[in-house]
Amino acid sequence: MISGKAKCAGVVGWPVAHSLSPRLHNHWLRANGIDGAYIPLPIPQESLAHVLKGLRQAGFKGVNLTIPHKEAAFALAHRLDDAARAAGAVNLLIFHENGTLEGRNTDADGLAESLKAANVSLNGAPAVLLGAGGAARAAVLALDKIGAGEIRIVNRHADRAASLAVQLAPFVKAKLSAATDWPKAAADAKLLVNATSAGMKSQPALDLPLDPLPKDAAVCDLVYNPLETDLLARAAARGHKTVDGLGMLMHQAVPSFAAFYGVTPTVTPELRVELELALSK
Ligand code: NAP
Numbered sequence: 001m002i003s004g005k006a007k008c009a010g011v012v013g014w015p016v017a018h019s020l021s022p023r024l025h026n027h028w029l030r031a032n033g034i035d036g037a038y039i040p041l042p043i044p045q046e047s048l049a050h051v052l053k054g055l056r057q058a059g060f061k062g063v064n065l066t067i068p069h070k071e072a073a074f075a076l077a078h079r080l081d082d083a084a085r086a087a088g089a090v091n092l093l094i095f096h097e098n099g100t101l102e103g104r105n106t107d108a109d110g111l112a113e114s115l116k117a118a119n120v121s122l123n124g125a126p127a128v129l130l131g132a133g134g135a136a137r138a139a140v141l142a143l144d145k146i147g148a149g150e151i152r153i154v155n156r157h158a159d160r161a162a163s164l165a166v167q168l169a170p171f172v173k174a175k176l177s178a179a180t181d182w183p184k185a186a187a188d189a190k191l192l193v194n195a196t197s198a199g200m201k202s203q204p205a206l207d208l209p210l211d212p213l214p215k216d217a218a219v220c221d222l223v224y225n226p227l228e229t230d231l232l233a234r235a236a237a238r239g240h241k242t243v244d245g246l247g248m249l250m251h252q253a254v255p256s257f258a259a260f261y262g263v264t265p266t267v268t269p270e271l272r273v274e275l276e277l278a279l280s281k
Contacts, residue, residue, distance in 0.1 A: 007036040008059065009260035012048065013066035016040045021064055023278050024253050028265040036261050048072050052093065052101070061260040062094040064253075070134070077103025086171040087137045092256045104259075107138035110252025111193075111222070112145040117251070117267070118243045120191060120218045124149035128185050130206070131195035132160035135222050137168065139195045144172035152179040152189070156196070183212035190214075194221045194231055205230035215239055224249055225279055246275060 011021040017040065025038035043051045045068050052073075055063060065073045070089035074080070077090055083105040084090045090103035115121075127148045129139050132155040143151050151174050155161035161178035169176050179185035186192070192213055198206040200223050208231070213219070219235035224245030232242045250267045258264045 001035070002037050003035050005035060007034070007061050007261050008039070009036070009061050009063060009256075010039040010041045010055075011064040011066060012041045012043050012051070012069055014042060014044050014068060016042045016066065019066055020249065020275055020278060021066075021253065023274060024250065024271065025257055025260075027271050027274055028257050028263075029261070031268075031270075032261075032263050032265065034261050034263065038260070043069070045069070045072065049076060052076065056095045056099070056101075060095060062092065062256070064256055065091050065093065074103055077101045079103065081105065082171060083108045083138070083141055086141055086168055087134065089134060089137075091252070092259065094259045104255065105138065106252045106255045107135065107248070108141035108145065109255065110250075111139055111142035111220075111248045113251035113254070113267075114247030115142065115146050115191075115218075115220065115243060117247060118218070118220075118241070120146065120220070120241070120243060122147040122149070122190055125190035126150040126152060126188060127191040127193065128152045128154060128179070128189045129193050129195060130154050130208070131197075132157070132164045133195070133197070136164060136195040139193050139222065140164070140168045140172060140174075140176065143191070143193065144174045148174040148191075150175040150177065152177050152185040154179050154182060154185055182208065186212035186214075186217075188214065189217050192217055192219045192235075194219075194223065194229075197223070199223045199226075199229035199231055201225050210234055210238055210240075213238075213240070218243060221245055222248060227276065227279060246272060246279075250275070 078100040094102040153161040165176040218241040220243040
């Protein structure tokens with residue numbers, strides 16, 4: 001039941017119909033018996049600033065941002081956390097009562113929490129990260145948080161991996177390097193993370209032999225549609241521990257929900273089942 005005092009928030013994207021965020025937040029609103037609503041907001045790029053102002057005036061607590069708004073929201077925020085600064089993008093804007101917009105990026109914490117929940121920790125060991133786009137930026141911070149001693153970034157266009165390593169070095173303790181020799185990069189790695197879009201529905205699968213990877217290395221794919229990518233299927237067949245992208249998606253939403261509704265929600269098996277069902281449709 002939504003009363004006249006309901007706390008309101010939503011996700012702004014263009015398009016936004018594919019977003020799982022409304023299902024996720026409404027699951028938690030029901031589970032916690034909160035008088036609140038979370039709605040999809042399809043907003044074209046040129047209208048973002050105007051719409052944010054209107055939502056704030058209408059009493060919204062804040063919004064999540066998805067493609068193509070994450071960089072524009074970064075520019076509009078009055079305050080930013082370190083993760084947003086490192087990413088150059090925000091996925092959460094909190095509307096404060098004094099009129100200021102606080103921008104955060106929760107993807108790095110989401111991935112770190114997902115890996116921790118799967119009992120993946122690095123204790124100074126090296127990890128290999130595939131990709132150099134937005135998700136890879138968050139993954140660098142997440143791998144640092146779970147104790148990577150070194151993060152070797154491998155990307156199709158190697159120059160992008162090199163510039164990512166330089167740009168993010170000030171934000172992390174781990175040694176960052178761009179790697180072009182996959183077998184050498186993989187040789188003593190304890191974790192492989194795919195942050196490329198290869199393997200996504202209607203994209204080609206990741207073209208990468210897993211033989212160089214030690215058997216005790218975990219393999220994590222950020223792609224969550226499909227849930228079991230070709231990479232994860234091949235890794236499981238070789239006996240690697242695997243972590244899919246749904247964990248990150250669920251955990252990255254926790255700080256947003258806490259900021260909008262004042263309750264820290266729990267990532268539960270029931271939530272995963274609901275999202276898996278939505279993905280299967
Ligand atoms: P992006 O900024 O467009 O970056 C795409 C990356 O993938 C680039 O590094 C690109 O390499 C690489 N790539 C694309 N096709 C490739 C192929 N066929 N072979 C090898 N590399 C390829 O995208 P993004 O925002 O970082 O998103 C990447 C993936 O992460 C998406 O699947 C997205 O759904 C997923 N993601 C998941 C979560 C979650 O919560 N689980 C959160 C964020 C993102 P080049 O630089 O060489 O072009």
